[in-house]
Amino acid sequence: MTPLLELQDLGVTYRTADGDLEAVRGVDLTLQPGETLGVAGESGSGKSTVAASVLRLLPKSAKVTGNVLLDGQDVGAMRWGTLRAARWSEASVVFQGAMHALNPVQRVGKQIAEPIRLHTAASEAEIDSRVRELLDQVDLPAAKARAYPHELSGGQKQRVMIAMALACDPRLVIADEPTTALDVIVQAQVLDLLGRLVEQRGIGLVFITHDLSVLASTCSRIAVMYRGRIVESGDAKEVITAPRHEHTAALAAAFPEVGDAGSRYAPATARPLPDEGERDPQQPVLLSARDLRVHFRDRTGSTVAAVNGVELDVRRDEIVALVGQSGSGKTTLARTLLGLQRPTSGAVYYDGEPLPVSTSGLRDYRRRVQLVLQDPSSALNPRHTVYESVAEGPRIHRLDGDERDLVVSALEAAELRPAEQYLTRLPHELSGGQRQRVVIAGALALNPSVLVADEPVASLDASVRGEILGLLLRLRRQLGVAGLVITHDLGLAWNIADRVAVMYRGELVEVGAVEQVLLEPRHDYTKALLAALPSAGRDDARYAG
C-alpha cells in the first residue's frame, strides 16, 4: 500500500542575514491511512518546519532538499495548479493559536465554507448543508455558523479550525500544537474529537506538540525531534515509558504523572535538591486573604465577580499552588494579593496586618511580597541589561550595601553562575530559562518572604520547566521563601507544592494538601480537571504514592 505521507531525507535550510540556518536535517517519516503520528520537540527543534514543508507553505528564504511524497506524488515537483488543488482537498492543516488563525470580521460558517468554494463547484444549498454537517462532526450546534470568532470560546474556535481542516474531505490532517493554548478540560475534548475522526474516517493525522503526555493518549507512533533531527521514533507507549534518547527522557520527565510517587517534590532538574530539613507544621501565616472580592464592570455595564469571597493562607516555608482554568480569576487574585489591584471588599493581610493603602506603605510591602511573571521575554525591559533589571528593586528601595554585591548574590541565588558573566547581557541574548532566572533574581534582590509566581513555566520549554521548578523548591528549602504559584498545570502542583487551592469561577472550591486534593478530590470540578489530564500510559504507577 502506498503510504499517505512519506518524507525521504527531508532537509530545510533558512537563508538569514547571519548565514544559513539548518532547521531540519535528514528527516524520514511515513504515515499510513488511519494512523496517528505524533511529532514531539521543543521550540526550535524544527517540528513546525516539517509540517509546513508538506504543503510547501515555507517562506521564500527556505531551501528544501529531499522528497515529500503525498500519496506517492512528489510535492516538490508539483506544478502550482496541482499543488493548489492538493492543499486542503488532499491534506490540510490545523494551525496553532486558533484565536489568530480565524478572520475576526467574518462569520465562522463563511470561513468553513471558503475551502469548499475554492475547491468544488457546489451550490449554495450544498455548501450550507456541508457546513452544518462539519459543525455537527466537531460537536458544535449548526447555529454557531452565524457566530463571529469573538463570540466563541477558545475550545469552540479550535473546533471551528478542525471543521475547516475537514471541509474538503482531506486524507491527511496536520495538527500543529492544536491544544497548546487550551485548558486541560477543553484539551481533552479536542483530543477526543481528533481521535474519533481518525478512527471513523480513516484519515491520517500528524500531531505536532511539545507535550509528550498529550501524544501518549492520542498517537500510535511518536517521533521525537531535537535540533532538526529525529532522535527517536517508535511505538508511542515504548517511547514514553522506556525512552532511549536522553532528550526524550527529559521531555517525558517534564510532564509528571499526578500520583506518581517518584516525581513528588522532584521536578526534573539536573542539579541536586537539598534535603528536606525539619519542617515545623505550625509555621506562621505570612499572607492571607479574608473574604476577598474583586468585581469588574464588563462592556455592557453588568458586574462580573472575578474574585468572589476568597479565603486563602500562605504560610512561611510552604508552596501553595493556585490551580484553575483561564478566566477563573487566578491572576486577578494574585494581583490583588500584591496590591496591584484594589479589592472591592474583604482584605489582604500580611503578617497579621492589613495591606497598607498609602504609597509608601505599599512600597514597603513590596519588599516582602514579590512577583514572577509568566512570560520572561516581555517581563524584562529589552533596553536594560541584566544588571539594571536586577538592580531596579534595590534602587527603588534604596537598599543599604554595595549594589553590585546585592545584584551578584541575587543572580547566584537564582542559579545564574558565574553571575559576572551575565551582568552586561541584554534580555535578547539570553534563553527563555535564563530570562526567567533574571526575573526571579530581580525579585530575590529585595529579599522577599513570599514569591507570587503567575504561570512561571507556562511559556518555557519542557527541559527548562523542571529547572525553574527546582529553583523554586530549593529557594523554599534553603531560604524558607514561601511561594504562591498560579498554574493551570496539575503536574506542577504535584512537583513542588505543599498545598493546592482549586479556583473555579472566582471561588476556591477546594483547598488542602496536595496528596489529599489531587488523589482524593472531593469537588466535582477538581475531579473533572483530573479526569481531563492526558494519561501517559503509566496507569499502573498511578495512585501508588
Add this chain to the structure above:
Amino acid sequence: MSAPVWQRRRAAAADVWRQFRTNRGALFGAAFIALLVLFSLIAPLLIDRDGLEVVTAAGGSLEPPSGEYWLGTDESGRSVMLLTLWGARVSLLVGFAATLLSVVVGTLVGVVSAHFGGWISAVLMRITDFFLVLPALVLAAVLMAVLPKSMWTVIMAIGVTSWPTTARLVRAQTLSVESRPYIERSKALGGGHTHVIGKHVLPSVLPLVFANTTLVVGGSIIAESTLAFLGMSGPEISWGSMLDRANQSGAVTAGAWWYLLPPGIAIVLVVLSFTLVGRGLETVLNPRLKGER
C-alpha cells in the same frame, strides 16, 4: 556600571546613523540643515549690519541682479541676497523654539495622560482636542493682536497650536509601552510613577518624539512665514516678512522676480530638508514603516 549602558547607546546611535546614511534624501537634508545652522550662527561675523538697515543701504530701489548685487535690491536699496541670508536666522530660531515648546508640552501631556489614565486622561485629552480643532491662524492672529508684536509672540502662537499632534502621538506610544509586562514587574518591585516614567516609558518614547520633532520644525517655519506674510510678526527680517514687503511695495507688478524668488525658494529648501530628515529618521526608528526590501 554605566559604562556598558553608554557603550550600548553609542552602538545604537551608530546603528541608526548607518541606516540613516543609506537614505540619500535624508542625508542631503541633514547636510543642508547643518550648513544653514552653522552659517546662521556665524552670520553676524560675516555680514555687515549696515547693508541691512534701510537708512544705510547703498543700492537703488528694486535694482535687478548685477555684479554688485547678485540677487538685486529691494525697494529700500538693500541687497536681497544679504536679506535672505540674514532671514535664515529668524526662520530657524522661530522654527526650533516653537518646536521645543510644542514638543515639551506635547510630550508632557501625552505621557501624563497615558500613564495616569482615568479622569486625568479624559480632561487632558479634551483640552488636546480643543487645541486640535482650533484654527491655528486665527488663534495666532488673536494672540498677535493682544500681546506685543515680537518674534516671541510668534513662537508662542505657533507652539501653542502645534503641540496637540505630538501629544496624541506620545500618548499612543506610551499606552503601548505601558501595556508590556515589564511595567507591571516594575510596579510590583515598588516603582512609583516617576520611576516607571523615567526608567521605562521615556527611554522608549523619546526616539519617536525626536523623529516627530524634525517634522514639526518644518511645519513651524511654514507657520512663521505665513504669519509674517500676513503682517503678523515682529520687526525682525525673516523670509515671510520679505515676501510681505515685496507684495506691499509692488514688486510683483514691477516684475521684480529677484525679490520674490530667493525667500520663497529658501523656505521650500529648508522645509523640504527637515521633512526629508524627519521621514528618514522615522523609517529608521519605527520598523513598521520600513516595508519590504
